[in-house]
Amino acid sequence: MKKYAYFPGCSLEKMAHSYHMSALETTRALGIELKELEDWNCCGATAYFHVDELLAFTLCARNLAMAEKEKLDLVAPCSGCYKNMYFTREHLKHDAGLAEHINEALSEDNLHYAGTSSVRHLIEVFVQDVGFDAIKAKVIKPLKGLRVAPYYGCQILRPRKAKEDVEQPRFFEDLISAIGAEPVDYLLRLSCCSGALIITNRRAALSMVRNLLECAVRSKAAIIATACPLCQVNLECYQKQVNREFGTDLNVPVVYFTQLVGLALGIPPKRLGIGSELVAVMPAIADAIESEPALTK
Amino acid sequence: MNATAETSVTATTAPPEDRIPFVEEIKNLLYASKGNPISTCIQCGTCSATCPVASGGFMDNSPRRIIALIRSGFKEQVLKSNTFWYCASCYQCTVRCPRGIDIAELMYGLKRFTVWRTEHQEGLIGPTFSETFVKMIMRTGRSYEPVLATTYLFTYGLPEMILEAQTATSLMLKGRLPLLPARIKRLENFKRMIRHIIPLGDKE
Ligand code: SF4
Numbered sequence: 217m218k219k220y221a222y223f224p225g226c227s228l229e230k231m232a233h234s235y236h237m238s239a240l241e242t243t244r245a246l247g248i249e250l251k252e253l254e255d256w257n258c259c260g261a262t263a264y265f266h267v268d269e270l271l272a273f274t275l276c277a278r279n280l281a282m283a284e285k286e287k288l289d290l291v292a293p294c295s296g297c298y299k300n301m302y303f304t305r306e307h308l309k310h311d312a313g314l315a316e317h318i319n320e321a322l323s324e325d326n327l328h329y330a331g332t333s334s335v336r337h338l339i340e341v342f343v344q345d346v347g348f349d350a351i352k353a354k355v356i357k358p359l360k361g362l363r364v365a366p367y368y369g370c371q372i373l374r375p376r377k378a379k380e381d382v383e384q385p386r387f388f389e390d391l392i393s394a395i396g397a398e399p400v401d402y403l404l405r406l407s408c409c410s411g412a413l414i415i416t417n418r419r420a421a422l423s424m425v426r427n428l429l430e431c432a433v434r435s436k437a438a439i440i441a442t443a444c445p446l447c448q449v450n451l452e453c454y455q456k457q458v459n460r461e462f463g464t465d466l467n468v469p470v471v472y473f474t475q476l477v478g479l480a481l482g483i484p485p486k487r488l489g490i491g492s493e494l495v496a497v498m499p500a501i502a503d504a505i506e507s508e509p510a511l512t513k
Numbered sequence: 514m515n516a517t518a519e520t521s522v523t524a525t526t527a528p529p530e531d532r533i534p535f536v537e538e539i540k541n542l543l544y545a546s547k548g549n550p551i552s553t554c555i556q557c558g559t560c561s562a563t564c565p566v567a568s569g570g571f572m573d574n575s576p577r578r579i580i581a582l583i584r585s586g587f588k589e590q591v592l593k594s595n596t597f598w599y600c601a602s603c604y605q606c607t608v609r610c611p612r613g614i615d616i617a618e619l620m621y622g623l624k625r626f627t628v629w630r631t632e633h634q635e636g637l638i639g640p641t642f643s644e645t646f647v648k649m650i651m652r653t654g655r656s657y658e659p660v661l662a663t664t665y666l667f668t669y670g671l672p673e674m675i676l677e678a679q680t681a682t683s684l685m686l687k688g689r690l691p692l693l694p695a696r697i698k699r700l701e702n703f704k705r706m707i708r709h710i711i712p713l714g715d716k717e
């Protein structure tokens with residue numbers, strides 16, 4: 217059983233609790249152990265980097281050092297946390313002076329980071345470490361006929377980490393195909409959900425959310441799948457406000473990819489946190505999970 | 514003759530801080546950027562065209578124009594611009610720039626620059642939000658939405674405030690808002706760790 221240090225991040229504690237539940241349920245079903253990092257701290261979101269870069273690196277490094285102590289790679293389900301910790305690791309690796317300075321601070325908490333454990337996004341673990349074939353083999357309720365718009369958002373892809381395809385990625389679509397659903401092609405799948413602008417510039421943010429949702433709906437998506445709590449909240453919880461602001465009539469459910477994978481693995485919706493949405497999910501998925509008789513393996 | 518004497522004087526004595534050209538100051542901000550210096554910008558406008566915020570008409574100066582202003586030394590206009598506070602950090606500009614300039618990191622750098630100097634445009638939510646966020650993490654090690662909400666809710670007009678409150682109530686009913694702030698366990702060590710990096714003022 218492959219094991220990772222799991223860094224849930226602040227949103228998964230409450231706001232995105234369904235992501236937390238479904239991440240644990242699905243990884244368990246796929247033979248992966250996510251061991252929650254003991255006493256993890258906030259990665260700093262974007263605000264730290266607005267104020268003090270060194271402090272931001274230090275906070276991320278504390279989490280990295282704790283994962284390293286357990287000799288595990290760190291997995292983050294939130295794209296923001298992932299990006300922050302990924303690049304902190306990169307900077308520490310390439311700047312010995314910075315690493316020394318930060319390690320001095322970390323010693324106050326009896327920690328040290330040498331750079332051995334690496335940083336992964338949860339969706340990478342599904343796509344690269346488990347793989348589509350292994351996922352397919354465990355699907356007992358393929359989500360036949362469910363039109364899913366895969367929403368990549370920004371920070372899984374950008375800024376570029378290694379040699380990945382930042383313009384035409386396909387892994388999210390392939391994951392959706394692997395669970396028997398139908399990936400929908402739409403133009404804005406890589407565009408920004410507006411991130412923290414929802415707080416700092418509401419008008420700009422609502423108009424970005426509107427464009428995205430309308431684009432997905434025009435392509436006849438029944439549901440949107442995300443891999444980040446901030447994307448999910450912006451796209452789902454602000455739909456009513458978008459409708460108010462622009463006189464639109466949007467009502468499209470937005471879930472985490474782990475929830476859809478979980479359904480296909482035959483996990484009951486309740487255990488995946490389905491039911492805590494502001495835009496109801498059941499009407500969109502009912503056909504896919506009920507009409508299809510469970511395959512017996 | 515006089516001119517050469519002048520040059521040699523300035524070359525041997527460090528210029529006072531305000532004599533560092535603005536473009537140099539900005540260069541020093543880009544520690545984390547792996548990108549090329551902004552002097553290599555060809556003003557093609559790809560960054561502005563690809564930017565979802567600029568192309569929606571929400572920035573007073575587009576990213577391309579900010580770079581042009583920095584290079585020509587228009588410090589005042591740059592610092593008072595909303596561009597970087599309205600940047601969503603989507604990195605679309607960074608991955609598309611034909612000269613490999615890390616524009617998104619430049620935006621971060623400009624945010625920090627104006628926070629330190631408290632020289633940002635008035636009426637922005639971004640700076641207060643970021644500062645409150647940082648203070649909160651330094652106290653508890655975790656973030657807590659209800660405290661953050663106070664930094665922006667009161668800047669809203671009544672209709673927006675009501676909409677926000679309705680959204681918050683629905684989230685609360687679904688069990689998605691925390692009632693109490695979380696805090697990490699080894700908080701004392703954590704605070705000592707932070708003191709290595711920045712002065713925290715009085716011990717709490
Ligand atoms: S895309 Fe790059 S080269 Fe073109 S204007 Fe923007 S920063 Fe300059």
Ligand code: SF4
Pocket residue numbers: 560563564565566567576599600601602603604605606607616617620
């Ligand atoms: S990172 Fe900022 S400036 Fe660049 S495209 Fe995105 S929002 Fe625009």
